Structures are given as structure tokens and as C-alpha cells.
Amino acid sequence: MRTVYCFVVYLILSPSLVFSQGAPDVGVIRWDAWTGPGNAVGNEVNASLSPNQFHNKLPFYANVLGENSVNIDGTTQATMDQEIDFATRAGLDYWAFIWYPSSSGLHQSRELYLNSSRKSDIDFSLVVESVRFSSGQITHQQLVNSFLDPSYQTVLNGRPLLYFFDNRDITPADFSSIRIRSIAQGTGDPYITIMHIPEGDFATEFNTYGFDAASRYATTWVGDGEPHSSLVAQDAGQWNWFDDSLGLEVIPHVTTGWDNRPRILNPSPFWAPASNSWVEPATPSEITDHVADAVQWVADNPGAAASNNILLYAWNEFDEGGSLAPNLPQFGGTERIAALRNVLVGTGNTIQGDFFLDGTVDGLDLAQWAGDHGLNASSDADGDGDTDGSDFLTWQRQFGTVESVASSSSSQAVPEPSAVLLVTLAGLLLGMNRPCVLAHSLA
Ligand SMILES: [Ca+2]
Ligand SMILES: [Ca+2]
Numbered sequence: 001m002r003t004v005y006c007f008v009v010y011l012i013l014s015p016s017l018v019f020s021q022g023a024p025d026v027g028v029i030r031w032d033a034w035t036g037p038g039n040a041v042g043n044e045v046n047a048s049l050s051p052n053q054f055h056n057k058l059p060f061y062a063n064v065l066g067e068n069s070v071n072i073d074g075t076t077q078a079t080m081d082q083e084i085d086f087a088t089r090a091g092l093d094y095w096a097f098i099w100y101p102s103s104s105g106l107h108q109s110r111e112l113y114l115n116s117s118r119k120s121d122i123d124f125s126l127v128v129e130s131v132r133f134s135s136g137q138i139t140h141q142q143l144v145n146s147f148l149d150p151s152y153q154t155v156l157n158g159r160p161l162l163y164f165f166d167n168r169d170i171t172p173a174d175f176s177s178i179r180i181r182s183i184a185q186g187t188g189d190p191y192i193t194i195m196h197i198p199e200g201d202f203a204t205e206f207n208t209y210g211f212d213a214a215s216r217y218a219t220t221w222v223g224d225g226e227p228h229s230s231l232v233a234q235d236a237g238q239w240n241w242f243d244d245s246l247g248l249e250v251i252p253h254v255t256t257g258w259d260n261r262p263r264i265l266n267p268s269p270f271w272a273p274a275s276n277s278w279v280e281p282a283t284p285s286e287i288t289d290h291v292a293d294a295v296q297w298v299a300d301n302p303g304a305a306a307s308n309n310i311l312l313y314a315w316n317e318f319d320e321g322g323s324l325a326p327n328l329p330q331f332g333g334t335e336r337i338a339a340l341r342n343v344l345v346g347t348g349n350t351i352q353g354d355f356f357l358d359g360t361v362d363g364l365d366l367a368q369w370a371g372d373h374g375l376n377a378s379s380d381a382d383g384d385g386d387t388d389g390s391d392f393l394t395w396q397r398q399f400g401t402v403e404s405v406a407s408s409s410s411s412q413a414v415p416e417p418s419a420v421l422l423v424t425l426a427g428l429l430l431g432m433n434r435p436c437v438l439a440h441s442l443a
């Protein structure tokens with residue numbers, strides 16, 4: 001058991017959790033600034049996570065170059081394909097890409113996804129900021145063209161799910177144009193969900209613009225090092241406010257963290273958060289409990305949650321504090337992926353010694369085990385709720401095992417690792433002392 005909480009048990013104990021239209025689809029926001037050097041925003045986030053005390057927030061594809069030096073570049077096809085694999089294992093249904101123009105460089109991960117041979121494993125949606133229209137970076141028709149992609153996420157029998165970050169720089173006529181164009185090309189009436197209405201009365205503006213549902217990008221108005229539970233309470237209050245007070249349809253948002261301390265220490269021209277703008281990071285089980293709450297809310301409120309959808313913040317806001325994508329293996333690695341898998345898929349790992357959840361049993365799993373040893377149950381091969389020497393022995397026995405492509409429930413075993421290899425890996429781990437050389441092999 002990777003977490004105490006098990007969704008299967010939850011289902012048995014919660015007779016009210018009956019889905020009239022199946023379990024909800026679970027999406028997660030992507031913010032793709034992890035471009036490596038040469039990009040202004042990429043350089044800023046690289047600087048945010050360079051100090052040693054923030055290396056535990058680095059994505060799995062980062063390279064630690066020194067005590068306070070890192071390089072974070074997620075813009076390779078191999079990294080994207082690995083991300084798709086992790087998201088699929090977690091049981092996520094779609095990524096909601098924040099749309100960026102090609103001039104920004106922040107479009108690269110979206111392009112890598114669209115070109116991936118594994119694209120059909122996870123759907124996608126778009127989050128559009130109103131400024132993209134007012135600045136002429138995307139036209140109504142270009143946006144609507146995205147709906148033609150067979151992987152574009154739909155709700156309510158084929159309506160393309162479209163998020164707008166805000167309505168600051170657009171008019172109701174823009175949305176009429178988007179709807180008319182989509183219907184004309186045969187992709188239906190988009191389900192337009194607004195995350196932020198910066199001016200005017202929320203319900204009045206919502207109705208004037210004709211939005212279909214309300215959601216949020218993230219809950220950001222709690223801070224000062226409060227526990228994660230205070231953020232969870234704010235989220236749930238917002239769902240009920242949309243529903244009970246305003247009478248709107250809702251896509252419940254699940255904020256998985258809000259920890260701006262990397263940006264507070266390294267303010268930049270793009271962001272300079274207030275010194276109290278952070279909440280204690282969530283444990284994996286706090287995240288999955290919150291996800292389960294949202295799933296329950298959808299089941300309890302079928303009218304407001306008509307789209308049968310929830311949205312998580314975020315896949316990869318690593319330096320803002322909301323991330324689900326794996327970290328480096330010695331810093332928790334795939335612990336959040338494993339926890340989500342327990343809740344959303346209802347099964348554990350298919351190969352017990354594959355602690356890093358990438359389908360093979362190798363040195364990355366040993367690095368994850370070393371980071372979890374004595375601390376948590378994220379490398380718990382024998383299911384007794386801890387990470388200890390017994391779990392290491394399972395890893396050792398399974399070393400070299402590769403998950404079968406044809407069936408995730410079977411695997412092929414290969415011989416044990418040689419003594420020489422074990423000594424080499426042990427030496428790597430002893431010498432690691434924060435910087436990770438093993439993660440390099442993922443890039
Ligand atoms: Ca592995
Ligand atoms: Ca164990």
C-alpha cells in the first residue's frame with residue numbers, strides 16, 4: 001500500500017458514491033516553462049530552483065550541476081513520452097495546456113505532445129488567457145481548429161472542453177464567434193469554463209458572457225505557511241459558492257500545493273510574490289484525499305457537475321508549489337504518481353520493485369528507494385507500509401525486469417544484477433549527496 005487511503009475501500013464504504021455517468025474525467029493543468037537556457041522564462045524558473053534547499057522540487061528530468069546550480073530542460077521527445085507514461089500510470093485523463101504562441105518558446109511541450117507516438121494515451125484541452133486574442137496571437141478559427149484533433153477532451157457527448165483563464169480582454173462576441181465556428185466545422189458547441197473574472201459581479205459577468213461552467217486556476221489567497229488543509233478548505237468552499245450561491249455549473253478545482261518560496265527568494269520581472277504567499281506542501285495522501293473529495297462532490301452534485309470533470313492544479317508548477325509530475329528519484333520521485341494511481345486506477349504498481357514507476361527495474365528505482373528509506377512507504381515492494389531492507393531485496397531480485405508492452409499485468413524477468421553493478425550503484429548513491437547523476441539517463 002503506497003498510501004493508507006485506498007479508493008477501492010472508499011467506494012465500498014461510501015454507498016452514496018454512485019456515478020450516474022461513470023467516474024469523472026480528471027484533468028491537470030500544464031505550465032510548460034521548463035525550456036532550459038535561452039528562454040527568458042526558462043531562465044527564471046531555472047534560477048528559482050537552483051538553490052540547494054529547493055532541489056527537492058526539481059522535476060525528474062532536471063540535472064543538478066552543483067550545490068546551487070541546475071539545468072531544467074523538459075523539451076525533448078523522450079521526456080514528453082516519459083511524462084505521458086507517468087500521467088497514464090497516475091490515471092489522469094487529460095492535460096490542460098496553457099496556450100502559448102510559438103514566439104514564447106513555452107509552446108514546445110504542447111508541440112512535443114501533439115507529435116508524440118503516445119499521444120493517444122492521454123487527451124488534452126486548452127487554457128487560454130484573454131490577452132492571446134486581444135494581442136492577435138491566436139484567432140478564433142485557429143483555436144477552434146484544435147477541437148478537430150481526435151485527442152481533444154470533450155464533455156457531455158462531444159462538446160470540446162475549453163478553459164479561459166480570464167475574460168479581461170475579450171467580449172461576449174468573441175465567444176459567440178468561437179461557438180459558431182466550432183459548430184460549423186462539426187465539433188459541436190464548446191463547453192467554455194471560466195477560471196477568473198477580474199472585474200464586476202461574478203454571476204452577472206458569467207451570464208453576460210454565456211459561460212458554461214466555473215472553475216479556478218489555483219487557490220492563491222491563503223498563505224503565511226499555513227497547513228495544506230487550509231487551502232483544501234478554501235477550494236471546497238469555492239465549489240459550493242459557485243453552486244449554492246451563484247447557481248452555476250462547476251468543474252471542481254483541486255489545488256495540490258501553493259509554495260512560492262523559490263520565487264520569494266528569487267523575485268524576477270515576471271513574478272515577485274509576497275513573502276507570505278506560501279502554504280506548507282501537501283503530503284501525497286493529502287493530495288489524494290483532496291482529489292477524492294472532489295470526486296465525491298461530483299457524485300453528490302450531478303447537476304452542478306454536469307460535465308463530470310475535475311481539474312487539478314498542476315502537473316508542473318514546480319517552483320510555484322503545485323506539481324504532480326515526478327521529482328528526482330532521491331527526492332520522492334514518483335510518490336504523487338503512485339498515490340494518484342491508488343485513488344484513480346485502484347491498483348498498485350504492476351512490478352513491485354519498480355519504485356520509480358517507469359516500467360523497468362533499474363538504478364532509478366534504487367535511487368527512489370534510498371530517498372524513501374525509513375521515511376515513507378513510497379518504495380514499499382512488500383506492502384507492509386514501509387520502505388526498508390526487505391523492499392530493497394525485492395528490487396534486487398527483480399532488477400532488470402521490464403514491463404510487458406502487451407500487458408501491464410505481466411512482466412519478463414531477467415537475471416539478478418551482478419555484484420559489480422550493485423557496488424557501482426551503491427557508490428553512486430553514497431556519493432550523490434543531493435546532486436543526481438542517475439536522472440541524467442532520463443533526459
Ligand atoms: Ca523503474
Ligand atoms: Ca515495505
Ligand SMILES: [Ca+2]
Nearest residue numbers: 384386388390
Ligand atoms: Ca518492512
